[in-house]
Ligand SMILES: O=P(O)(O)O[C@H]1O[C@H](CO)[C@@H](O)[C@H]1O
């Protein structure tokens with residue numbers, strides 16, 4: 001048991017799917033998993049373990065932002081025997097090459113966040129996912145015949161920003177295709193602890209066209225991304 005996860009060692013599978021939204025975690029567990037049970041609900045950060053097509057898997061929300069995923073991913077990796085965390089998140093597109101509901105695999109993340117510097121003194125603004133987990137996700141998308149994009153993602157501490165550094169500039173200077181708020185901290189923790197993390201995103205907002213999905217779509221509408229992540233479990237096991 002930790003301050004933030006009320007569970008025992010063995011309650012979590014070695015691979016955890018991690019959306020930000022607790023109700024997306026509940027949707028994934030109730031829609032896709034067999035023999036599913038809730039394993040923690042501290043602060044309403046819902047966590048479930050069950051099986052998908054015979055492979056044991058957990059789903060747990062991260063909450064929003066790097067401090068939050070920083071806590072949950074650290075505790076899962078260090079106290080609950082978790083080896084792989086696949087973030088299944090939403091993002092805002094920085095380019096018209098991405099459309100609403102498209103799926104994006106993060107190949108690298110860039111961030112202005114102080115998370116890594118505060119955690120262990122690292123100052124690089126870039127972090128990378130596990131090449132192995134990302135390859136599994138990419139193979140899984142091919143097997144399902146689901147087209148996905150891949151590229152650099154901006155991990156931001158701020159959802160509502162003034163144009164101090166505009167998204168157009170971040171797109172041009174860094175090459176970021178989209179923005180979300182957790183992957184940099186997740187990748188940092190995984191690398192620091194010698195574990196694996198990857199990040200799949202669905203475009204929920206469009207910063208160029210200003211289109212947006214509803215909160216209900218963010219909870220239950222991202223099936224293509226979720227099914228790619230679930231179909232990669234056979235490789236992760
Ligand atoms: O939909 P999730 O996975 O929460 O991801 C995105 O949505 C939240 C902001 O609305 C942030 O957590 C951001 O990273």
Ligand SMILES: O=c1cc[nH]c(=O)[nH]1
Nearest residue numbers: 090091092179180205
């Ligand atoms: O961080 C995020 C996530 C989804 N949509 C955005 O615009 N930003």
